[in-house]
Amino acid sequence: xxxxxxxxxxxxxxxxxYCSRGTQGKLSEGFVEALKAVVGSPHVSIAAAVREQHGHDxxxxxxxxxxxxxxxxxxxxxxxxxxxxxxxxxxxxQPDPHGPNPGAESGRxxxxxxxxxxxxxxxxxxxxxxxxxxxxxxxxxxxxMVATGASGTxxxxxxxxxxxxxxxxxxxxxxxxxxxxxxxxxxxxxAAGYNLTGLFVGSEGTLGLITAATLRLHPAPEATVxxxxxxxxxxAAVDSTVHILQAAVxxxxxxxxxxxxxxxxxxxxxxxxxxxxxxxxxxxxxxxxLAEQVQRTEEIIRHNGGSxxxxxKEAEERSRLWAARHNAWYAALALRPGCKGYSTDxxxxxxxxxxxxVQTKEDLQASGLTxxxxxxxxxGNFHCILVVxxxxxxxxxxxxxxxxxxxRRALALHGTCTGEHGIGLGKRQLLQEEVGTVGIETMRQxxxxxxxxxxxxxxxxx
Amino acid sequence: xxxxxxxxxxxxxxxxxYCSRGTQGKLSEGFVEALKAVVGSPHVSIAAAVREQHGHDxxxxxxxxxxxxxxxxxxxxxxxxxxxxxxxxxxxxQPDPHGPNPGAESGRxxxxxxxxxxxxxxxxxxxxxxxxxxxxxxxxxxxxMVATGASGTxxxxxxxxxxxxxxxxxxxxxxxxxxxxxxxxxxxxxAAGYNLTGLFVGSEGTLGLITAATLRLHPAPEATVxxxxxxxxxxAAVDSTVHILQAAVxxxxxxxxxxxxxxxxxxxxxxxxxxxxxxxxxxxxxxxxLAEQVQRTEEIIRHNGGSxxxxxKEAEERSRLWAARHNAWYAALALRPGCKGYSTDxxxxxxxxxxxxVQTKEDLQASGLTxxxxxxxxxGNFHCILVVxxxxxxxxxxxxxxxxxxxRRALALHGTCTGEHGIGLGKRQLLQEEVGTVGIETMRQxxxxxxxxxxxxxxxxx
Numbered sequence: 001x002x003x004x005x006x007x008x009x010x011x012x013x014x015x016x017x018y019c020s021r022g023t024q025g026k027l028s029e030g031f032v033e034a035l036k037a038v039v040g041s042p043h044v045s046i047a048a049a050v051r052e053q054h055g056h057d058x059x060x061x062x063x064x065x066x067x068x069x070x071x072x073x074x075x076x077x078x079x080x081x082x083x084x085x086x087x088x089x090x091x092x093x094q095p096d097p098h099g100p101n102p103g104a105e106s107g108r109x110x111x112x113x114x115x116x117x118x119x120x121x122x123x124x125x126x127x128x129x130x131x132x133x134x135x136x137x138x139x140x141x142x143x144x145m146v147a148t149g150a151s152g153t154x155x156x157x158x159x160x161x162x163x164x165x166x167x168x169x170x171x172x173x174x175x176x177x178x179x180x181x182x183x184x185x186x187x188x189x190x191a192a193g194y195n196l197t198g199l200f201v202g203s204e205g206t207l208g209l210i211t212a213a214t215l216r217l218h219p220a221p222e223a224t225v226x227x228x229x230x231x232x233x234x235x236a237a238v239d240s241t242v243h244i245l246q247a248a249v250x251x252x253x254x255x256x257x258x259x260x261x262x263x264x265x266x267x268x269x270x271x272x273x274x275x276x277x278x279x280x281x282x283x284x285x286x287x288x289x290l291a292e293q294v295q296r297t298e299e300i301i302r303h304n305g306g307s308x309x310x311x312x313k314e315a316e317e318r319s320r321l322w323a324a325r326h327n328a329w330y331a332a333l334a335l336r337p338g339c340k341g342y343s344t345d346x347x348x349x350x351x352x353x354x355x356x357x358v359q360t361k362e363d364l365q366a367s368g369l370t371x372x373x374x375x376x377x378x379x380g381n382f383h384c385i386l387v388v389x390x391x392x393x394x395x396x397x398x399x400x401x402x403x404x405x406x407x408r409r410a411l412a413l414h415g416t417c418t419g420e421h422g423i424g425l426g427k428r429q430l431l432q433e434e435v436g437t438v439g440i441e442t443m444r445q446x447x448x449x450x451x452x453x454x455x456x457x458x459x460x461x462x
Numbered sequence: 463x464x465x466x467x468x469x470x471x472x473x474x475x476x477x478x479x480y481c482s483r484g485t486q487g488k489l490s491e492g493f494v495e496a497l498k499a500v501v502g503s504p505h506v507s508i509a510a511a512v513r514e515q516h517g518h519d520x521x522x523x524x525x526x527x528x529x530x531x532x533x534x535x536x537x538x539x540x541x542x543x544x545x546x547x548x549x550x551x552x553x554x555x556q557p558d559p560h561g562p563n564p565g566a567e568s569g570r571x572x573x574x575x576x577x578x579x580x581x582x583x584x585x586x587x588x589x590x591x592x593x594x595x596x597x598x599x600x601x602x603x604x605x606x607m608v609a610t611g612a613s614g615t616x617x618x619x620x621x622x623x624x625x626x627x628x629x630x631x632x633x634x635x636x637x638x639x640x641x642x643x644x645x646x647x648x649x650x651x652x653a654a655g656y657n658l659t660g661l662f663v664g665s666e667g668t669l670g671l672i673t674a675a676t677l678r679l680h681p682a683p684e685a686t687v688x689x690x691x692x693x694x695x696x697x698a699a700v701d702s703t704v705h706i707l708q709a710a711v712x713x714x715x716x717x718x719x720x721x722x723x724x725x726x727x728x729x730x731x732x733x734x735x736x737x738x739x740x741x742x743x744x745x746x747x748x749x750x751x752l753a754e755q756v757q758r759t760e761e762i763i764r765h766n767g768g769s770x771x772x773x774x775k776e777a778e779e780r781s782r783l784w785a786a787r788h789n790a791w792y793a794a795l796a797l798r799p800g801c802k803g804y805s806t807d808x809x810x811x812x813x814x815x816x817x818x819x820v821q822t823k824e825d826l827q828a829s830g831l832t833x834x835x836x837x838x839x840x841x842g843n844f845h846c847i848l849v850v851x852x853x854x855x856x857x858x859x860x861x862x863x864x865x866x867x868x869x870r871r872a873l874a875l876h877g878t879c880t881g882e883h884g885i886g887l888g889k890r891q892l893l894q895e896e897v898g899t900v901g902i903e904t905m906r907q908x909x910x911x912x913x914x915x916x917x918x919x920x921x922x923x924x
């Protein structure tokens with residue numbers, strides 16, 4: 001594991017926010033004036049077109065647009081907005097953590113109105129210092145990724161957001177400002193009191209608004225090499241993954257794409273890869289360490305029948321490869337133009353990954369649905385991207401059934417219904433099955449304590 | 463970072479527990495009978511000698527012995543005990559997480575009576591699978607280490623308890639059983655609801671009783687090499703640490719011992735090392751990877767004036783070296799027979815470590831106190847072990863002043879008052895300074911929610 005030497009903090013300004021009726025009926029003119037008094041007239045909009053623009057996301061969940069959109073300029077304004085909304089019973093919502101990222105488990109958009117944050121620009125750190133962790137899908141913001149407990153392709157080596165957040169600046173429901181590890185602190189470890197940082201990471205905006213995040217920085221690797229490799233079967237690809245991890249090869253990324261996904265990527269991203277179950281890999285280290293990692297990995301992969309190695313050492317080649325991986329969502333959508341996508345997100349213990357992936361592939365083929373499989377297999381996490389006609393209710397039901405059956409299989413294998421997309425609206429029932437009655441009740445107690453009026457991203461998670 | 467392939471769960475039975483008067487005055491005979499009805503007569507004791515035996519720890523805080531000692535045999539009994547005590551307003555306390563470990567920030571023993579758990583036998587996993595993380599000082603139990611959010615010498619590579627706990631079985635104050643990640647689950651990552659696991663790790667028994675922990679297992683390394691190396695100054699040793707981490711050498715352990723500590727270790731553990739600021743190092747990996755790590759480290763250390771390398775490749779040699787490191791507490795105590803030890807525990811950002819360590823060494827020399835410095839410098843965490851005559855109140859005051867000044871310096875450098883020992887009784891005021899008013903109030907809200915009667919390890923942390 002690359003060592004922590006530095007940390008850096010990113011604020012989330014400028015951003016858009018949404019504000020709406022909440023429990024008190026439609027926004028009054030007076031309330032809109034009060035919003036303007038906080039952020040300035042040009043930074044509040046109640047225009048129908050603006051509200052509509054912010055009233056949907058990539059998910060298939062239908063939501064109401066907000067009643068107002070606001071653009072606070074600094075944390076003091078967020079604090080005053082929160083106090084104003086909370087005092088008057090107006091709902092406040094979680095940002096859409098993944099921006100336009102596919103696969104967000106929806107429901108991060110407002111339902112029943114609410115205020116939603118959305119950074120205008122993705123807050124990417126400088127390349128040499130980038131926290132390798134939260135390599136975002138699409139244009140996710142860092143604070144949004146914190147709110148979902150997101151991860152990404154290099155979590156297998158560098159951990160997820162849960163592992164890499166050192167401190168958070170949070171505006172609590174009533175408007176008070178919390179620094180989860182104390183103001184300005186960024187130590188590597190601590191045993192000082194309850195882990196407030198950990199409580200807010202992944203809380204999906206239901207406990208407070210995250211306005212700044214301090215993350216671990218990992219040194220950029222001395223050298224990097226990426227590769228793709230084709231396999232005769234899903235089993236062979238996933239077995240290889242398990243063996244590579246068992247051999248303690250410190251792989252930086254290991255991603256699985258099934259044959260349908262590879263076909264779609266070839267067409268969408270103009271690759272020329274085998275149409276077969278495939279692993280995308282990346283290694284970080286010194287030149288000498290890389291040579292050893294590559295050699296061990298090749299041995300394991302050949303032993304499992306892998307072939308068609310394609311090594312990418314230059315930055316440009318690697319970028320092309322990973323761009324194809326990161327565009328997998330759009331490549332899948334292109335299989336049925338005009339349709340919408342839905343992504344599953346189960347995660348299981350690595351030892352159970354081969355059986356669930358092989359079974360899921362068989363089920364997908366038998367289902368008659370259009371779908372691909374793509375996964376962060378080094379974490380035991382994978383997605384089925386199902387492409388569905390949103391007007392075809394019978395097909396929507398089949399997608400729902402397929403997704404629920406997959407989650408229940410994952411739960412039976414000691415897994416989770418969501419590795420990185422969150423609960424949102426869509427998985428509230430599944431969360432109950434996963435954590436049990438006492439778990440859900442404990443979560444409800446925490447929610448009621450920190451958000452007693454239930455105005456923060458209402459209806460989400462619980 | 464070694465990859466997660468397996469997880470394992472350790473329960474904490476058999477264990478001892480303490481139970482006492484709580485808010486209702488002295489234990490009634492009827493209550494003692496009720497305890498016996500839960501765990502069986504042979505598993506309850508109110509004998510003075512037994513209570514006294516469990517009424518003190520290695521810290522300098524003075525506590526009352528419990529009113530009763532109980533030995534529950536399984537989690538159902540713990541649950542019934544918790545329900546019984548909670549229903550009748552009897553206090554329940556946190557175990558002594560470090561067993562006889564030096565440096566525990568005290569206060570994990572009962573004050574004002576209470577029930578305290580203490581596993582009879584340290585629950586060490588099998589050697590080949592041992593989670594390299596929580597390499598315990600002395601005889602700490604795994605569940606106790608979870609309760610403190612402990613770490614140890616190999617946290618620099620494998621993380622602390624916070625990073626490695628996948629699931630907890632917790633008996634909540636009223637006796638209900640919580641599985642923090644859902645019953646039986648042990649996935650590598652999740653975005654499913656609030657992070658209850660993270661909330662209980664480090665809660666020092668103030669929110670519930672941890673009865674089982676599921677931890678990540680890291681593969682045992684293919685090869686291991688350890689080393690010691692002497693430096694001309696504290697600055698040179700700590701600079702080397704920073705440079706090794708900056709070079710992304712995946713060091714498995716990197717421990718600093720000052721000259722006084724080395725002198726004490728030489729005598730206590732019959733070593734023959736230089737009496738100088740020293741680093742103890744360990745590297746894990748393949749033979750080839752080790753060679754590269756060792757070479758890079760030697761270059762850095764020589765550049766900083768290090769000398770007297772002593773490499774230990776065989777298991778026996780390494781064990782001898784690390785046994786000396788782990789016995790540092792007793793080596794320090796042996797400097798003044800009959801005296802007691804007090805350990806500080808600050809942790810700062812790695813970039814601020816050289817300045818605080820150099821300054822602390824100067825302060826220690828100027829103080830006239832008997833003290834050594836030993837630290838998990840790869841994490842930015844170090845301890846001053848101060849050896850003090852417990853009957854000399856003037857000296858005790860000077861120790862207290864020295865420790866508080868050190869914490870305030872650490873806080874000023876964005877650090878924490880405790881890297882791994884916890885808050886206990888001794889650092890409650892410092893916790894407030896560290897996390898601020900909103901942080902403390904948020905912690906108090908969480909405590910009041912989960913333990914509304916305030917009976918769990920009362921008086922600790924907050």
